[in-house]
Amino acid sequence: MPLPSRFLPSQPVAPPRADPDLLLVRQHLSGDPKAFETLFRKYQTPIYNMVARMVRGEDANDITQDVFIKALRALKSFRGDSKFSTWLYTIARHTCLNHLRHKAVLDEESLQEQQEEHPGNEPVDHDMNVVRMAETRELQKVVDEVLATMPAEARLLLILRDFEQLSYDEISQVTELSIVNVKSKIHRARQAFKKRFQPYLELLEGGVGR
Amino acid sequence: MSRLEIHPGGVVTCQQTREALSDYLEGGLDPPDHAALAAHIEQCAGCTREARELSALLSLIHERVPPLEPAVDLWAEMQPKIQHVLAEERLTVLGRLRLRGERLMNNVAMGMILFTQVLAINTQSHMQKYLLADPFRGAAEDEAG
Numbered sequence: 001m002p003l004p005s006r007f008l009p010s011q012p013v014a015p016p017r018a019d020p021d022l023l024l025v026r027q028h029l030s031g032d033p034k035a036f037e038t039l040f041r042k043y044q045t046p047i048y049n050m051v052a053r054m055v056r057g058e059d060a061n062d063i064t065q066d067v068f069i070k071a072l073r074a075l076k077s078f079r080g081d082s083k084f085s086t087w088l089y090t091i092a093r094h095t096c097l098n099h100l101r102h103k104a105v106l107d108e109e110s111l112q113e114q115q116e117e118h119p120g121n122e123p124v125d126h127d128m129n130v131v132r133m134a135e136t137r138e139l140q141k142v143v144d145e146v147l148a149t150m151p152a153e154a155r156l157l158l159i160l161r162d163f164e165q166l167s168y169d170e171i172s173q174v175t176e177l178s179i180v181n182v183k184s185k186i187h188r189a190r191q192a193f194k195k196r197f198q199p200y201l202e203l204l205e206g207g208v209g210r
Numbered sequence: 211m212s213r214l215e216i217h218p219g220g221v222v223t224c225q226q227t228r229e230a231l232s233d234y235l236e237g238g239l240d241p242p243d244h245a246a247l248a249a250h251i252e253q254c255a256g257c258t259r260e261a262r263e264l265s266a267l268l269s270l271i272h273e274r275v276p277p278l279e280p281a282v283d284l285w286a287e288m289q290p291k292i293q294h295v296l297a298e299e300r301l302t303v304l305g306r307l308r309l310r311g312e313r314l315m316n317n318v319a320m321g322m323i324l325f326t327q328v329l330a331i332n333t334q335s336h337m338q339k340y341l342l343a344d345p346f347r348g349a350a351e352d353e354a355g
Contacts, residue, residue, distance in 0.1 A: 036292070190268070
């Protein structure tokens with residue numbers, strides 16, 4: 001039965017803007033051998049950045065490859081309900097958390113308990129000075145060391161928001177949490193990170209003030 | 211847009227301010243809430259310090275910490291795995307079932323080999339105590355000496 005005219009829009013509704021990656025996915029599925037390589041080259045750095053910061057280095061290459069192989073196997077089931085990047089980050093999140101669980105590199109609960117029992121146990125490098133901190137590589141090293149002391153979930157949220165600069169909506173899709181929950185957890189994670197990073201922050205602020 | 215529950219007198223507490231600092235710094239608050247927080251931060255030394263430090267930390271991470279990049283060409287390393295997956299995808303349903311069956315048999319065979327090895331070691335350690343000493347061993351050594 002046709003809808004009454006008052007329910008019909010006066011102007012034709014424009015289709016939602018298509019995800020450009022969806023085209024590459026379709027090209028891959030129709031047999032274009034270059035399409036997956038294009039997707040890989042586009043996302044290898046963001047995914048590697050996330051993985052390396054989650055698992056701390058040595059397994060990052062293998063896990064990044066694992067993420068893309070899983071994506072390749074699952075491409076047929078990707079329907080484009082979410083952005084390809086969000087879908088890929090979701091695979092990366094599961095792969096990283098499984099790896100951490102499997103290797104017990106970071107038991108979130110025990111670490112959280114440990115940190116609650118010994119508050120203020122920040123890994124301060126007393127030899128660090130403002131000149132060394134000003135060097136990008138040193139700064140990156142210190143930031144990553146402090147990040148590694150965070151519980152896995154908080155670390156993941158910080159990485160997605162502040163290192164990968166994903167929107168709250170995208171993070172909500174990747175983590176399967178509500179946006180309100182994501183915002184609240186990210187704020188708490190930032191405060192916890194700031195507390196651990198405080199000695200270095202003071203060093204930098206003092207150096208800037210000098 | 212987030213919405214604060216501001217006290218009836220229009221007063222924002224330090225706790226409310228600190229809980230909403232991320233939203234405040236990222237411009238995620240309603241304009242009246244943003245103004246109320248700004249007014250509180252301006253007259254509260256503790257919240258001013260908190261806001262300044264969090265803002266400095268976020269700027270530092272956003273602007274001065276570059277993304278980590280792989281040191282090797284991962285695409286080249288992944289090629290054999292990709293070819294393997296693509297070859298698997300080209301197989302017919304029957305071919306895939308056969309491949310899975312072969313893998314299963316392979317794993318079962320590996321498991322059986324391991325089990326046999328463990329069983330052999332276990333049996334040897336249990337049978338050790340029943341072994342009799344060689345009666346001719348001492349005599350042979352005496353003769354040689």
